[in-house]
Amino acid sequence: MQDTDSYISFRQIDFRYDTRLGTPNWILKGLDLEIRRGEFYVLLGPSGCGKTTALNLLAGFEHAHGGQLTVDGHSVTGPGVDRVVIFQGDDSLYGWLTAQENVEFGLKMAGVPATERRQKAQRQLDFVGLGQQGHKFPSQLSGGMKQRIQIARALVCNSPILLMDEPFAALDAQTRAILQDELSSIQQRTSSTVLFITHDIGEAIILADRIGVMRSGPGAAIKEEIEVDLPRPRRRGDPAFGSLYDRIHEILSEEVTRVLRREQANQ
Amino acid sequence: MTSKSDTARLASPAFAGRQPGGWIRSARLQTALSILLRYVVAAAAIVVAWHIFSVRFDSPVLFPGPAKTAERALELIAEGRLQGDILASVQRIFIGFAVGSLIGALLGLAMGSFRMVSDLLSPLVNFFRFIAPTAWIATAMVWFGLGEGSKVALIIYATTFVVLLSAMIGVSAVSRNKVRAARCLGANDRQIFLWVTIPASLGYILTGMRMAMMNSFMTVVSAEMIAADAGLGYLIYNSRQWMETDSIFVGMLTLGVVGLLTDRLFVLLTRTALRRFSLL
Numbered sequence: 167m168q169d170t171d172s173y174i175s176f177r178q179i180d181f182r183y184d185t186r187l188g189t190p191n192w193i194l195k196g197l198d199l200e201i202r203r204g205e206f207y208v209l210l211g212p213s214g215c216g217k218t219t220a221l222n223l224l225a226g227f228e229h230a231h232g233g234q235l236t237v238d239g240h241s242v243t244g245p246g247v248d249r250v251v252i253f254q255g256d257d258s259l260y261g262w263l264t265a266q267e268n269v270e271f272g273l274k275m276a277g278v279p280a281t282e283r284r285q286k287a288q289r290q291l292d293f294v295g296l297g298q299q300g301h302k303f304p305s306q307l308s309g310g311m312k313q314r315i316q317i318a319r320a321l322v323c324n325s326p327i328l329l330m331d332e333p334f335a336a337l338d339a340q341t342r343a344i345l346q347d348e349l350s351s352i353q354q355r356t357s358s359t360v361l362f363i364t365h366d367i368g369e370a371i372i373l374a375d376r377i378g379v380m381r382s383g384p385g386a387a388i389k390e391e392i393e394v395d396l397p398r399p400r401r402r403g404d405p406a407f408g409s410l411y412d413r414i415h416e417i418l419s420e421e422v423t424r425v426l427r428r429e430q431a432n433q
Numbered sequence: 434m435t436s437k438s439d440t441a442r443l444a445s446p447a448f449a450g451r452q453p454g455g456w457i458r459s460a461r462l463q464t465a466l467s468i469l470l471r472y473v474v475a476a477a478a479i480v481v482a483w484h485i486f487s488v489r490f491d492s493p494v495l496f497p498g499p500a501k502t503a504e505r506a507l508e509l510i511a512e513g514r515l516q517g518d519i520l521a522s523v524q525r526i527f528i529g530f531a532v533g534s535l536i537g538a539l540l541g542l543a544m545g546s547f548r549m550v551s552d553l554l555s556p557l558v559n560f561f562r563f564i565a566p567t568a569w570i571a572t573a574m575v576w577f578g579l580g581e582g583s584k585v586a587l588i589i590y591a592t593t594f595v596v597l598l599s600a601m602i603g604v605s606a607v608s609r610n611k612v613r614a615a616r617c618l619g620a621n622d623r624q625i626f627l628w629v630t631i632p633a634s635l636g637y638i639l640t641g642m643r644m645a646m647m648n649s650f651m652t653v654v655s656a657e658m659i660a661a662d663a664g665l666g667y668l669i670y671n672s673r674q675w676m677e678t679d680s681i682f683v684g685m686l687t688l689g690v691v692g693l694l695t696d697r698l699f700v701l702l703t704r705t706a707l708r709r710f711s712l713l
Contacts, residue, residue: 225617227616244616246619247617247618251613251617253610255610258613258614260611260632261709262633263709271615274628275620275628276619319614323618
């Protein structure tokens with residue numbers, strides 16, 4: 167039977183794109199994944215392996231062609247405020263709204279009165295360190311600040327689950343490191359459940375309670391799961407960090423070489 | 434606030450003499466003046482070229498020069514005719530443009546957002562947009578009479594398709610993540626249309642309106658040439674009968690000037706009122 171502490175559950179999930187010739191292109195095949203409540207789960211894998219597809223299925227943007235996908239025992243049928251996505255690009259922010267108004271968006275949709283909305287949004291902006299920047303438009307803010315707005319916009323909805331699709335991939339290394347540490351502490355404080363997608367091993371180790379390394383497609387699934395029990399806040403110079411990094415690197419490079427061999431064979 | 438600090442900066446000895454025209458104390462005024470200067474230079478170049486051509490052509494009746502045209506313009510103003518013609522044309526354009534833009538924007542947004550509406554209307558739109566407004570002049574006269582109705586109807590027609598198409602493109606250019614984010618944040622279809630689709634495509638709609646304004650000017654001239662008792666098109670066409678080339682030139686110049694001013698005014702208004710949406 168179902169794992170008692172399983173909160174998000176992918177069971178034998180299949181997903182395909184139909185090519186123009188009519189032959190199905192299986193992205194995911196038999197994906198099994200259980201995420202516990204309050205867990206920070208990182209999906210790690212080479213690009214094009216189907217990580218984002220898994221996230222889009224959970225977000226409700228796409229629908230699986232087979233298997234069962236549930237959150238807290240309920241099937242996922244479409245997008246919902248309980249699973250807010252933080253996107254990689256800043257094109258999900260509304261350029262015609264100020265930072266403050268962007269954060270208020272979800273509350274406005276829910277019909278929360280303006281005064282309450284403003285207070286709640288201000289609190290979240292303070293929380294992500296943008297308390298003084300609320301009046302600015304996204305185009306006036308740096309890449310890191312824009313990602314913070316996305317985080318604040320999700321947090322203000324009290325969403326129990328955050329879905330993060332390589333949110334820091336477009337940032338410079340220093341900003342990325344700062345935001346990783348901040349996200350880690352935000353998650354500890356809010357105890358939200360996070361599904362985080364990345365291809366960066368270091369990022370995975372800094373953030374994750376558990377890392378799922380994906381096998382590359384077609385027909386991708388989880389290849390191996392790794393519990394990360396390093397104490398927080400984690401330091402990148404920690405020897406345990408290094409050995410974990412090497413271990414995951416080995417698993418990943420097996421996958422990458424396998425893909426390369428297959429591509430060479432196909433040529 | 435900014436201008437104050439700019440003034441201080443420009444007035445400081447370290448800055449003096451570095452900037453050409455540094456004697457002007459406000460940076461903003463300086464920019465405005467330099468833009469105005471460019472406008473004046475461009476206008477002067479046209480007048481000079483025109484003068485040279487007219488001297489070469491050597492026929493004040495067939496090709497009047499700037500001086501003769503200006504003289505004629507003053508006469509027409511003194512008679513009160515030019516003002517009347519401008520007013521008549523601008524009024525028609527304004528009403529037709531406003532109504533056409535509204536219809537175009539609404540239909541374009543609907544067609545871009547709803548598959549059903551698009552499937553129903555795109556064959557019609559793609560059919561009619563190739564029938565030029567001028568092709569409708571005859572029928573417009575028959576249906577809407579020789580008065581204002583037919584002219585305004587033609588301008589509505591000329592405006593609608595341009596704005597409609599740009600609104601449609603605007604909707605299709607709304608990034609997928611903006612819509613997906615809104616769904617995650619609990620927006621329903623109606624809210625997404627209202628709070629994401631419309632504001633995100635507003636820049637495209639405004640650009641379309643700017644192009645439609647040009648179409649309106651072109652259409653009004655043609656319509657006024659066929660049947661009207663006032664308007665810049667009437668002025669141009671009526672002057673032809675008496676070989677008043679200078680009056681024709683006055684009409685053409687006025688069209689250009691009124692068009693230019695309208696366009697500048699439109700950009701200025703949208704930049705101030707709709708600054709956050711502006712793509713102009």
